[in-house]
Amino acid sequence: MDGLHDLFTVGFATALTYQNLLWALIGCTLGTAIGVLPGVGPAVTVALLLPVTQSIDPTGALIMLAGVYYGAMFGGSTTSILLNTPGEAGSIVSALEGNKMAKAGRGGPALSTAAIGSFVAGTIATLLLTLLAPIIANLTLKLGPVEMFALMVLTFAAVSAVLGNSPLKGVISLLIGLAIGLIGIEQQSGQARFTFGFAPLLDGIDIVVIAMGLFAIGETLYTATYENHLKAGVESLAGRFWMNKEEWKRSWKPWLRGTAIGFPFGTIPAGGTEMPTFLSYSAERKLAPPEVKEEFGKGAIEGVAGPEAANNAAVTGTLIPLLTLGIPTSATAAIMLAAFQQYNIAPGPLLFDTNPELVWGLIASLYIGNVMLLVLNLPLVGLWVQLLKVPRPLLYGGIVVLATMGAYALRQNWFDLLLLYIVGLMGFLMRRYEFPVVPLVVGLIVGPMAEKFFRRAMSINQGDLTVFLKHPVSLILLLITLAILIVPPLLKRRQALLKVS
Amino acid sequence: MRKLPRLIATCLLALAPITISYAEIEQFKIMAPANPGGGWDTIARTLGDALKANGQAKNVVVENKAGAGGTIGMAQFINNEKGNPNALLVAGAITVGAIETSKSPVNFSMVAPIARLMGEYDVVVVPEDSPYKTLTELMDAVKKDPGSVSFGGGSAGGVDHIIAGLMAEKVGVEGSKVNYIPFAGGGEGKAAILGGQVTAYLSGYGELADLITAKKVRALGVSSDKKIDGVDIPTMKEQGVDVVMANWRAVFGAPDITDEQKAALTKLVEEAVKSKTWQDKAKASQWTDMMMTGDDFKKFLEEEQKVTAETLKKLKIGG
Known part of the structure; x- marks a missing residue:
């Protein structure tokens, strides 16, 4: 319990000074605002703030930057849920059920469960960080490419639930995603694939452009084409702000499950926030009782609560390898590392001894920041929901503008805009012919990672395929995968047989 | 309180615009062909801060254009800044390799080598x-x-x-x-x-x-x-493993600038690097000073391109 002792004696003493509280507040507010704007992610914001923070003392600066990082994750879900424009990869999943809820007049509860879920996950994850940071960091180091590939296989199997009602259409969509994922320079060999000698394609296609094209643009085109004349006039979709008793009851378990899925992913080098959100989504979908399962795809609150918690827990998780080993596992963490270095502070094994006020002050400020963000975001829910009162033609026009701005903000490249609209058209056609778009996104995210880890594992082990069975962790993961694939059909058959007899 | 002297300076400038002979550049542009936060971006911003702190430039705009090992930013720099004597491109050893492997349409012969700054x-x-x-x-x-x-x-x-x-x-x-x-x-x-x-x-x-x-x-x-x-x-x-190589970073001028303009840019960069702003940052980031300008740098660049191309061929990368 050394961690707790240091947290209270050193940490809160540092974080609870007026100055540092102010920095935390500024960071959280700024982060929320940035999270709401699609395309402007926390990584870029933290990078742009770096020169500004040079004149502040390191502890204050890092507390503020951590606030931005956290705040952006809180705010990121807002546009995703209300406008179907996921501005960063971690909030793509929230758009799936969240936007359906918003359209059904339940935008308020969707935003509330996202905010409270983020708070719960953030706080639990920070507690785990306080108590277990060094232990967890050393454990995750043991996970090499072999284990990571097995984890990808498991992810593929687990998210097969998102394939939708027609497996054929689902698989086609998945394959399109995998194909798009191949574009760009292949990491291991340095060879360009499917770039047709066109330089902007060398770095591959940004997942955010695809998600915004498919969701925001595709959806707008679809609505403009088919739903326009159906619902004439201004229709208020604002509905209630607060979650009712049943929604609380349906949310708390997904929050906890999301945290349990998200946190470990954040601590793994190269874990990221996309995979845990998808895993949490499919877990909620699989675990849902039959009557709730029906609701998935139409606005199930579990599908927002789980992934949002997973996202925030993963974000907190990334601080573990960053603080204890100096290893950044996300783009934002990498820039936070640069911030440390700016002050001649090297995060890593020595940090807890050399700069205890800073580390514990930072960790304490995470607890405070979480509360601040909740207080900041809950009242805002009412305000955000007003957005939905905007007449639909204007609202959809605004969505197109936001998505366009977001896609351009990523790299300031006209090509991304072209891509956004091409993908948007594709999303429209997919929607029209009832192809699910989620498998495409999954393929695009997991495909390239699976390939990378497979090639890396093969290269290190000189082409020996049996390593996947020789490493215990990977063997266990593969066995779980097998169980996921085999057990449910068997159970179904058994039930069918029982019914017959 | 660093702002006070500048404020006074600005007032003086406003009062006597004709008598001031100090050549302060109105608008200076630095292209960092990477996202904010990375190595090239840090160099661009530190250089920009140094130019401002020295009073060498009034405004410095750092433009970020990431992609393809810096060659996308380089291409934009070549297209947009032709003949602009007040613009610099940050590039380095990584760019040399990226030009080779990505069959880039732009290369170092299209820009003006000014100075190698630092490396690791x-x-x-x-x-x-x-x-x-x-x-x-x-x-x-x-x-x-x-x-x-x-x-x-x-x-x-x-x-x-x-x-x-x-x-x-x-x-x-x-x-x-x-x-x-x-x-x-x-x-x-x-x-x-x-x-x-x-x-x-x-x-x-x-x-x-x-x-x-x-x-x-x-x-x-x-x-x-x-x-x-x-x-x-x-x-x-x-x-007994005779390998000497650094991950160096350098600045380049725009295409079609005159020899006088190149010389002026070189002087500008040399002075900026001497500033406290740059030196403090260099110390904090453990940069190794690798200042090299003029023909020496040109020769070094050619040699580096040759070695990189040969090695990449041996490694069977790109091409």
């Missing part, structure tokens, strides 16, 4: 519990069975990869036989060496200094000509 030498490390105590032992293992020794490092065809290839060549092993595992971004790579996923790992010294001090990894050799100041790690060269 690579260090080879192994996990603390590794059986290899010296570089010689590690390279002996490479000689015996190249496939069994995996080298982690930055992107394929980058400086780390080239150094790994050259090390192998120097002990008589074909560069393409090196079992090189590229990692995007330093995080994953560091985790891989700490967890013992790869046999050895190559990266800039600054990036690994903390892990070396904390004895989490063992440093076997640095890629500098002589020992790095204050760092007790033998060079590769003195251990």
Whole structure:
């Protein structure tokens, strides 16, 4: 319990000074605002703030930057849920059920469960960080490419639930995603694939452009084409702000499950926030009782609560390898590392001894920041929901503008805009012919990672395929995968047989 | 309170615009062909701050244009800044490799080499519990069975990869036989060496200094000509692996600027680098001063392009 002792004696003493509280507040507010704007992610914001923070003392600066990082994750879900424009990869999943809820007049509860879920996950994850940071960091180091590939296989199997009602259409969509994922320079060999000698394609296609094209643009085109004349006039979709008793009851378990899925992913080098959100989504979908399962795809609150918690827990998780080993596992963490270095502070094994006020002050400020963000975001829910009162033609026009701005903000490249609209058209056609778009996104995210880890594992082990069975962790993961694939059909058959007899 | 003198200066400027003869550039542009926060961006912004602090430029705009190892930003710089004497492009050793591997339509002959600024030498490390105590032992293992020794490092065809290839060549092993595992971004790579996923790992010294001090990894050799100041790690060269290479960074002027304009830019950069702003940052970030201008830099650039192209061919990267 050394961690707790240091947290209270050193940490809160540092974080609870007026100055540092102010920095935390500024960071959280700024982060929320940035999270709401699609395309402007926390990584870029933290990078742009770096020169500004040079004149502040390191502890204050890092507390503020951590606030931005956290705040952006809180705010990121807002546009995703209300406008179907996921501005960063971690909030793509929230758009799936969240936007359906918003359209059904339940935008308020969707935003509330996202905010409270983020708070719960953030706080639990920070507690785990306080108590277990060094232990967890050393454990995750043991996970090499072999284990990571097995984890990808498991992810593929687990998210097969998102394939939708027609497996054929689902698989086609998945394959399109995998194909798009191949574009760009292949990491291991340095060879360009499917770039047709066109330089902007060398770095591959940004997942955010695809998600915004498919969701925001595709959806707008679809609505403009088919739903326009159906619902004439201004229709208020604002509905209630607060979650009712049943929604609380349906949310708390997904929050906890999301945290349990998200946190470990954040601590793994190269874990990221996309995979845990998808895993949490499919877990909620699989675990849902039959009557709730029906609701998935139409606005199930579990599908927002789980992934949002997973996202925030993963974000907190990334601080573990960053603080204890100096290893950044996300783009934002990498820039936070640069911030440390700016002050001649090297995060890593020595940090807890050399700069205890800073580390514990930072960790304490995470607890405070979480509360601040909740207080900041809950009242805002009412305000955000007003957005939905905007007449639909204007609202959809605004969505197109936001998505366009977001896609351009990523790299300031006209090509991304072209891509956004091409993908948007594709999303429209997919929607029209009832192809699910989620498998495409999954393929695009997991495909390239699976390939990378497979090639890396093969290269290190000189082409020996049996390593996947020789490493215990990977063997266990593969066995779980097998169980996921085999057990449910068997159970179904058994039930069918029982019914017959 | 740093603002006060500037405020006074601005007032004076406003009062007597004609009498001021000091050549302050109104608008200066620096292209950082990478996202905010990275190495090139840091250089661009530090240089910009130095120019402003010195009163050499009134406004400095840093433009970020990431992609394809910096060649996308380079292409935009070449297209947009033609003949602009108040613009600089940040590029470096990585760009040399990227131009080769990505068959880029733009190259260094289209810009004006101004100055090599700084760089970082690579260090080879192994996990603390590794059986290899010296570089010689590690390279002996490479000689015996190249496939069994995996080298982690930055992107394929980058400086780390080239150094790994050259090390192998120097002990008589074909560069393409090196079992090189590229990692995007330093995080994953560091985790891989700490967890013992790869046999050895190559990266800039600054990036690994903390892990070396904390004895989490063992440093076997640095890629500098002589020992790095204050760092007790033998060079590769003195251990019989004759590789000297740095991840250098430099600035270039726009296409079609005159020789006088080139000279003025060179002077401008030389003065900016002397400023406290730049020097403080260099110290904090453990940059090695590699200032080189004029014909020396041109010659160095040509040599570097030749070595990189040859090594990449041997490594069978790109092309």
